[in-house]
Amino acid sequence: MEAIQPTADHATSSIDVIVPTVVGLCAEFDDVTAVTETAARVRDAGFKYWDVHSPFPIHGIDHAMGIRPTILPVLVLMGGLTGCLFGITMTAWINAFEFKMPAPFNWTNLQGYQFFISGKPLWSLPAFIPVIFECTVLFSALTTVFGMLLLNKLPMLYNPLFRLKNFRRATSDRFFIVIDAGDPNFDRQKTAELLRSGGAVSVETVDE
Amino acid sequence: MATIYSDPSTTIYREIDNAVEIPGKRAPLVLGGRDFTSVTEVVTDVNLKPAPFGWYVGFGVAFSFFLLYVFCVGMLLTTGVGVWGNNQPVAWAFDIINFVFWVGIGHAGTLISAILYLFRQNWRTGINRFAEAMTIFAVVCAGLYPALHVGRVWLAYWLFPIPNQMAMWPQARSPLWWDVFAVSTYATVSLLFWYVGMIPDLATLRDRSKARLAEFIYGIASLGWNGSCRHWHRYERAYLLLAALATPLVLSVHSVVSFDFATSQLPGWHTTILPPYFVAGAIFGGFAMVLVLAIPAREWFGLKDIITMRHLDNMAKIMLATGMIVSYAYCMELFIAWYSGAHYEQSLFKFRALGGPYAWSFWAMMFCNAMVPQVLWVRKWRMNPWILFLVANIANIGMWWERFVIIVTSLNRDFLPSSWGLYWPTWIEVGMFAGSFGLFFTLFLLFCRFLPIVAMAEVKSIMPEAHPHHQEPHKQTHDEAAGDYRPDEHHVPKPKAH
Missing domain, CATH: 3.30.70 (Alpha-Beta Plaits)
Structure with missing residues (x-):
């Protein structure tokens, strides 16, 4: 089935007949x-x-x-590293550090807390690893899916x-x-x- | 029983026994002489044709159990956790048993979609979609239990590290908090994996649906997927990356669940074998659930050519292997209790297996998980869907008893005899457990009705016709035949229809 029309072109289309481009x-x-x-x-x-x-x-x-x-694996690696860094920072911040931030950043709801429990070290990295690991995987997976969709320019209905x-x-x-x-x-x-x-x-x- | 799959011209397709291993030959994974067109038709018909009467019956039953769940949760929320039979010393009971039971079931879905993908097990394509759906619905059922167990459900969001004016943060050293991250990450990644896998098939439904509304909704859901090979290229890479991410994730999730127990000081819980033992048990129970869902589904939805006996056979073998791993773990726990010389550990295992008030549950577990799956050694029985269905159901029951044994027998008798106590569930707990099956099957039946239950694109990609030059045997080099990517040497001729 061929539907090639010889005159369908931008330049030659007249005003009266709408010829699709x-x-x-x-x-x-x-x-x-x-x-x-x-x-x-x-x-x-x-x-x-x-x-x-x-x-x-x-x-x-x-x-x-x-x-x-595709560049996707590189993006995912960066997403994963970001997640890992986020996990380390978050666990350290909410359980190990309590210093006051300087003036414009001293929001109360971001104040850290020195969670001292069972005589454990404040910054107990081994115990934080499961959470850090999950953050790494979560960020990587989100980067994979949304990175793939963005690179594919989807959604494009x-x-x-x-x-x-x-x-x-x-x-x-x-x-x-x-x-x-x-x-x-x-x-x-x-x-x-x-x-x-x-x-x-x-x-x-x-x-x- | 026909054992031919080498000469398609003389084959009556229904009789192909693709579970037979013929050295040097790859068994076909799609039977019935189906080509791309008929694979599309048989799968989309489930969604696009009117639902069979049985679906409404099933949905009605599932939904009434779901209402029971809603009622019991309502009782719990309006009255308090006192409506449960939890007490001291058994503070964790049905809620955590059912949490571990459901989250374990989810694991088979991720195993099929991620680990078997990395191992290039092509047979996974027939079952991965609804196994992934099972994962998500099981995680939904699981996640509700700890959320309800916190007591003040309206404060359950305190589990997450949300910036607040009280400078109050969760305790990141607690295994329970690791669980929050493990389960929520697992739910998110499973959902993404499921959805990404479904985009091309949603586009198929969009392109085949006649109803305007269905076309519109599937159109939105498929994001404008048009099968572009440039898209496929990134899509396949994304799928591989997700599989590689989900593999350590799924192993971590049940390990973290087991840390809830293993990091405590309680005899019966405080063992290093728990993480691998939990993961093996999760896969065992999960595959049992996949079989429970797959055997009726292939019958009712006419998918026997796509979910073949080979698929059931493979799943039965995985169940047998993981069932042996958990049996080994049960025995090793007993051995270590004796060998350790730890007084409390020894007493606990004596109570658990021999003299305690719940010893019968230990033997119920041993019967269901260690003894019954042994029938799967016999090929003839593996080839019988009725026997498989029965064994899978028993394994599911056994896995529930396993969690009962771990939780209740360890908690009810600890160090001081003065603090010993018994636990029995109330009708609300039993109702919630039955109701969680209602929730699970309600979601699952909705999924069967409205979403593609077989990964069509993936099934097509493992059919022999999907590979360029499949009709020219001389071009199939040794490498290609040896690598798993090219599934079948022989080719079922496509009927020439125009």
């Missing part, structure tokens, strides 16, 4: 092998703004698409792809390669031909 091409595949091989060809053709959509992570697609490793009827199968059993019209290499005919030659079941335009 084409934002990209969407090719549908029904086979993992075909989509992976086509992805590698799209990568080799030098495209930058494009993506593969699949109902599950395809093994080897990162390489086929040339996706570079609107997407022009959701207008395509067949794209609903991207979360079930079909695979899609979407090439953005803003890509410098984008050429409606040639790009469609590239996708079709890779074994696409159909190539459709994505309208704004």
